[in-house]
Amino acid sequence: MNQPRSPDDSPEPSPTLVVAVTRTGGFAGLTKRWRAEPRQEEASVWIALISRCPWDDPAQRDQRGADRFQWSIHARWGEDGDREADLADSAVTGPWRELVDAVRDWSDGTAER
Numbered sequence: 767m768n769q770p771r772s773p774d775d776s777p778e779p780s781p782t783l784v785v786a787v788t789r790t791g792g793f794a795g796l797t798k799r800w801r802a803e804p805r806q807e808e809a810s811v812w813i814a815l816i817s818r819c820p821w822d823d824p825a826q827r828d829q830r831g832a833d834r835f836q837w838s839i840h841a842r843w844g845e846d847g848d849r850e851a852d853l854a855d856s857a858v859t860g861p862w863r864e865l866v867d868a869v870r871d872w873s874d875g876t877a878e879r
Contacts, residue, residue: 839851
């Protein structure tokens with residue numbers, strides 16, 4: 767028999783904003799992953815970081831080289847915000863570097879919360 771759920775039994779709401787960064791390659795060929803799931807009150811700052819990145823710029827892609835890092839960045843927010851980019855190490859500058867550093871700081875616990 768199904769019993770009604772009390773508010774205390776409800777599942778945790780999914781985060782409204784998630785940014786995941788994966789770095790592969792390099793000399794040792796290791797993969798590192800970072801993930802930020804900021805609170806709702808921080809979302810506008812993160813959306814501004816995400817919006818400054820040139821998600822559709824083809825010049826940043828496929829610049830592979832020996833022992834170089836490759837970056838994969840995935841940002842999801844709300845129902846309509848879902849962006850992905852695969853970047854060469856040399857493309858992780860400017861707004862990309864700001865976003866990657868913010869995610870790494872958040873994930874490592876060094877960002878202010």
